[in-house]
Structures are given as structure tokens and as C-alpha cells.
Amino acid sequence: MKKIHLLLLKSFIRPFIVTLFIVMFVLLMLFLFKYIDDLIGKGFKWYIILELMMYNSATNVAMALPLSVLLSSIMTYGSLGENYELVAIKSAGISLRRAMYPMMVVVIILSIAAFAFSDYMLPVANLKYYSLLYDARKQKSADLLPENIFSNRFPGYSIRVKSKDPDGQTLYGIMIYQHGALEINQTVTFARSGLMYRTKDDLYLILKLKDGVRYEETPGETNYNQRQRLTRVRFKETEQRFPLSEFKMKRTDENEFRQASMMMNLRQLRHYVDSSQKYVDSTTLTNYKLLTPYIKYFSIPAKSDSVKKFVPADSVLISSFSEKLNALNNSASEVLRVQDVLRNRTDNYKETSKSIRRYVMEYQKKFTLGAACIVLFLIGAPLGAIIRKGGLGLPVVISVIFFLLYYIISTIGEKSAKEGDLSPLVGAWIAIIMLFPIGVFLTYKAATDSALFDMEVYKRFFKRLRFKRPD
Template identity: 55%
Template sequence: MKKIHLLLIKAFVKPFIATFFVVMFILLMFFLFKWIDDLIGKGFEWYTILELMYYASAANVSMALPLSVLLSSIMTFGTLGENYELVAIKSAGISLQKAMRPLLVVILMLTVASFLFSNYMLPKANLKFGSLLYDVRNKKLSFLIKPGVFNNAIPGYSIRVDSKDEDGMLHGIMIYDHKDNSAIPKVILAKQGKMEKTADGKFLILKLKDGVQYEEQAKNSGMYNPRQIFSRRRFKETAPQFDMSSFDPDRTDPNAFGNSTPMLDLKGIVKKRDLLTRQLDTVKTNAIASLTGNFKQFNITKGYTKYKTAPKQLNDVILKDIPNGSRKQSLENATNIVSGIMQNLPNWGPRQTELNREIIFTTIEYQRKFTLAASCILLFFIGAPLGAIIRKGGMGLPVVTAVSFFLIYHIITTVAEKSAKEGNLNPILAMWTAAIVLSPLAAFLTYKATVDSALFDINFYKQLFVKLFKRNKQIA
């Protein structure tokens, strides 16, 4: 390896590592801002939050890696151009394309690594993240119960315990039941208890032992009644149920299942797409068979006689061709057929639409494995010549330029992906739209950098406007 190659690689690797971790930190802060209400101040252990952040950071690689490649390539060649090192390289007979070759090898290695990461490591990280987030959102009550503190996580109840064991056993339980809004709560005291969830996850069962329940009956009228009814009931064991709908399980990430598409590798996505395709074909076949069964040609002589009859022409008003005695029966039969079709359509239509959306989503996720790798190469061929043209290093102009181009890339990708999910664009074309649109720009910038174009030189444009102004003045 030549010294110039080693110099270029060192000049690229340092800003790449720095920008990668800076971008990852910023994206991680966005994640914390999104889930801060469910994580901070709710009694979770620090390692639970740290683990959740660790798995969430894996999903941010798809944005951090391309942006880091773009920014570091601009900074590398911008610094070389600002320090006139790029001029020295070119004066030694090394063109810009040759100078980019060692970095291109590094980018290709990053491309292969990003593909392997997105195909093997990212699905597992998404599965871990989804399952942990599901547990945090749906089992957070066990985290929220703190000894000596009233907890109001379940609407209508206030729960307090004196102590809590590591296995989840609660001691010294006090429950205030005020869900009836009658200003007269029910009080339940128990020596110990344990929390469990039902199989469907809709209710929380608190198994209490050795306790007593106090209840005061509300007044039946607005008049004062000196004879209030106060009841006290002791129990050895009881198991009150609490509604868990307030925890809103529908808001939980739907990717918290192992069969979710973002949690599958390429082989798993292909198998799922084939399965969905077979299910869609089955739905279509059953719908066609059911519909065609209602439209049969009843012809007694067809296939049973040698006599040939000319087909009968029907007018616009079919009832005119039906005998008077059969018109009522024909209308009733047609009405029954149409009502049967209308009853089955609500089942066929939504199911077919759902399967089509899932197939489109699997195709998008399949192509996403490759677009992440391709984006590194594309943005490198944008950033490297761009840095050679602007000839500015550091974190000023390169950051603004890199963020601008990355926003263009991200917006194009997001809009195309949304159009594909709505069925307005082919999913394969949608995932590669940004690469198709920006590839001519990369080729144009590479050409301009090769010929030492002053594309972003302000002085060049000032001199150009001065010349045009003088020419117009002479003509006038």
C-alpha cells in the first residue's frame, strides 16, 4: 500500500468514526424524547433502560451509517482541498479517481458489513427491542409498585404495599377502590399477595391472602340518613381483577412478534411472501368460485341433443324477455343472489386488501436490505467530489451540505416508500427511486471535481456577474 493511500484512509476513518457516534447519539436522544414518558420516573431499573437504548441504537444504523459516510467523505476531501494537499496529489500525477480508490475499497467493505448487519444482526436486534418494549408497556405495573408509595397506574384504584420481594410477592397491601365515583371508596387490606395476568393479558389478578375488606354503602337519596350501612368482610384468599385496558396494548409496537417482517432475514422474508401469495391466491380462487356459482347458464338442450338453437338476444330491459308468470320469481331469485354476494364481499375485500399490503411490505423490507448497502456507495460518490469542489473542512459548511443532501435522499426514499405502501408505486422501484434520482447527480459532481470546476466558488460567480454587467453596459 502506498503512503498516499494510507494517508487518505487515515484522513477518512477518523471523521467517519466521530460523525457516526455523534449521529447515533443524536438519534438516540430522539428515541428518548419519544419514550421519555414511559421510561423516566416510572421506577424502571437503569439497566432496563440501557438495554432498551442498546437495541434501539441498532435500528438507527440505517440512518447513521449513510449520513456518516456522506459527511466524512465531504470533510476528508474538503480538508485536503483546503490545505492544498489535493493539489499536491494531482500535481504528482494522481487523478481524483485514483485518489478515491483506497477509500472506495473501505466503502465497499462498509457496504458488505452493512448488508450482513441488516440481514443477520438487525432482525435479532429488532426482535429483542420489540419484545422488551412490549414487556415494558404491558408489564410495567410490577415495575411501578414501590414500597411505601401509593400507585395510581390503574384508573379507579390506589395501591400501596409495605414491602416487595424479588419474586414479586407483596406484603402489607392496601387498596382503595374508588372507581364508582361515589366519593365512598372501598378499602381492602391484606397481609400478602401476588400479581398475575390472565392468558389474554386483558386483566390483572391480585391474589390476596389473610385480609379484610371495608365498605360503606352510599346513601340512596340526597337526605341525611343517620343509619349508614358499614360492612366488614374478612377473607383467607381472594383474587380481585383489574382492567388492563388503561395500559393501551394496542399502542405497543406491532413488530413485537417473531414473525414480523422487520425481524426476518432474506430467507424468512421470501418464505413469508410466498405464504402470503398463496393465501391471496386462495382468497381470490374462493371468491371467483363463489361468484361464478351464481351465474350459470341453464340450458336443458345443451349437450344432450343434436338440435342446434340460435342464441337468444336479450334487450336492455331483461324483464321484457321473461314471461309474465316468471317475472316475480326471477326478481326474487336475483335479489337473493345479490344479497348473498353483498354479504360475502365485506369478508373478501378487506382480507384481499390486507394480504396485498403485507406482500408489498415484505417486498419493501426485502429491498431495504440492499438499499442500505447501496446508499453508502451512492453518498460516497456524492460526498467525495463535493468535498473536493467546496474545499472546506471542519464541521461548518460540510455539515450543512451533508445534511442537505441527506435530507433530499431521505425525503425521496420516504415519499416513494409511502406511495408503494399505498399501492401507487411499484415497491421495488420505490425503494430504489432515491438511488435512481441521485446517481446522475453523483456522476455530475464526479465529473466537475475531476476537471477542477468552480461549481461552488462564490468568487467565480461574482466575476461572472461582473463580466455580464460590463457586457450589458457596453451594449447599452
């Protein structure tokens, strides 16, 4: 390998790794800000949060990798241009295309790795991430007894605490309603203060109540009146135990999420699309068979030359007004029957077709991730050579602009394809198709040393147009 190629590779790999970690960190912070209310205060173990963050980072690779390639390529060639290293490379007889050759090989390898990641690892990461996030959001809050609120989190009980100490364990003004079999408050307990703690096995919550009274209403001897007998018990100290099984995190079976498009690889997506398409075709044939009995044909002889007076067919078949009215009513009822037959089948057809488009989009996205890396590199590398600025200043601004352009176009194409306004193939590749000519144009301009962003060139051009005299 030539020394110049080794220099370019070292100049690219370092900023690529740094920018990849920065972008992943920013996306991870966005995830935490979005779901902070669903994760904080639920008593999760530290490894649950760490596992969720790890799976989220894996799902963010599809967005972070193209942006990192774009930003690092602009920084690499911008730094080489700022330090006049590109000038030295060109003076040695090496063109910009040859200088981009080792970088292009690296980016192609990255694209192949991105395709393998999206096909083999990303479906598994999506399955783990969305199933764990679903269970985490469904988990009840760990704040079992909030202040001045009747808490119904324990089955069969309503508990209100007037105030708590800062430690969260010493309680004041405790009121406990215990529901009976008919959801009637048959037992009420009041306590001046209390202490709340969990057992060592974390299976029960213990409330040690102090200075209180318990009122209990029980049926009489005849069991006719459910509140015939009142019992009052005063106590200096007592304990009540509440099970915590409802507050432990329960994992949902991951097989319930496997039918989503994001959780499938290429083989599974292809199988689903083929089977769904066969179902749509069979449904179409079934619809034809259902409608056939409602289609009636009448053979009316044509007008003959030997017949001097031709009688219209409707007057032959229907001779009176009442018969015409009955025929119209029968026709309207048959139309309503056909509509009833087709209504549910039409809704199923629309849902199945929409699902097919969504799965075809996911199938194409496995390939567009690697193609996006190549196209954004073709944009970033010549842009860096043209602007000749390294670091995290101007390259960040330009890379964000182009990445937003790519993201907006791809999002619009994806939504249009899912709604049926565009073909799924066009919707998945429209951003690549629109940005590829820009990359080729910028590569040509950088190879010909065009002053694309030199404002003085544009000023002189407009001045010549202004002062140019007409013939």
C-alpha cells in the same frame, strides 16, 4: 500500499468514527426525548435502561451509517482541498479518481458489512428492542401513592394520600377503601399519618399507619343484608401489607413479535412472500369457484331466414310485468349474495397484498443500505474536493441537506409502495436511482476542476448575458 493511499485512509477513518458516534448519540437522545415519559418513574433497574439504549443504538445504524459516510467523506476531501494537499496529489500525476480509489474500496467493504449487519444482526436487534420497549411502556408507574389522587393500583383497594414529605416515605391524611366481593366499599380506614416502605425481598409494600380508625361493615346473622353490622376499631399503630407482584416488569414472549417484517432476515422474508403469494393465488381460484353457481347462461337460437316474424328473447322468457319485476328482484338478491360472499374475501385479499408489499420492501431495504453508502460517498467525496472546506461547519450543512433529500425521497417511495401506488422494487430504490446521477455528475465536475460553487463564475456569466447585444 502507496503512502498517498495510507494518507487518505487515515484522513477518512478518523472523522468517520467520530461522526458515526456523534450521529448515534444524537439519535439516541432523540429516542430518550421521545420515550422519556414511558421510562422515568417506573422503577426500572439501571441495566434495563442500558439494554434498551444498546438495542436502540443497533437499530439506528441503518440511518447513522449513510449519514456518517457522507459527512466524513465531505470532511476528508474538504480538509485535503483546504490544505492544498489535493493540489499536491494532482501535481504528482494522480487524478482525483485514483485518489478516490482506496476510499471507494473502504466504502464497498462498509457496504458489504452493512448488508451483513442488516441481514443477520438487525432483525435480532429489532426483536429485542421492540419487545423490551413494549414491556417498558406497559409497565405501571413506580409512584404507587400519588398525592390527592385515589390510587387503584392495588387490586381490591382505593388509597388516597393527602400529602407526603420530600423523602416520599412519610405520609399524611391517609384514606384506604377496601372492596368486598361485590365491589362494595365494606372497609374504610383513616389514619393521621403513616410510613411507607418495601420489604427486603421487594415483594410487598408496607404501610405503617398511626393514629387512625377503621370502619368495617359485615353481614348479619342471616347473611341477607351485606351491611347489617358496623365495627369501629381505633388504633395507635397498625400495619397493612400490599403485594407488589403487579408492579414487577413482566417480559412478553418474543415469539409474538417474530412475524413482523423488521424481525426477519432474507430467507424468512422470501419464505413469507412466497407462501403469502400462494395463498393469494389459491384465494383467487376459490373466488372463481364460489361465483360459478351464480353465473347463468341462456342459449337463445339465432334469427332464421325462414322465420318471417322474429320475437325478442325477453318477451319469450318474460311475458308479464309481474314476472319482469320478480326477475329483477331475484337478480338484485343474487347480486347482494355475491357481494356478501366477496366482501370479507376482498378485505383479506387487500390486507394480504399490503402485507406482501411491506415484506418485499423490507427485503429490498437489506440491499439499499449498502447501496446508499456508496451513492452518498460518490456525492460527498467530490463535494468536499469542490468546496475545499474541512471541519464541522459547511460540510455538516451540505451533508444534512443531501441526507434529508435522500431520507425524504426514500420515505415517500416507501409509503407509496406500501399503499400500492408504486412497485415495492421502485419504492425501495427510487432514492438511490435519483441520487446516483448527482454523484456521477459531481465526480465528473470535481475530476475536471470545475468551479461549481464559485459565485464569481456565475456573476460573470449573468453579466455577459445582460450586456450581450442582440444581432
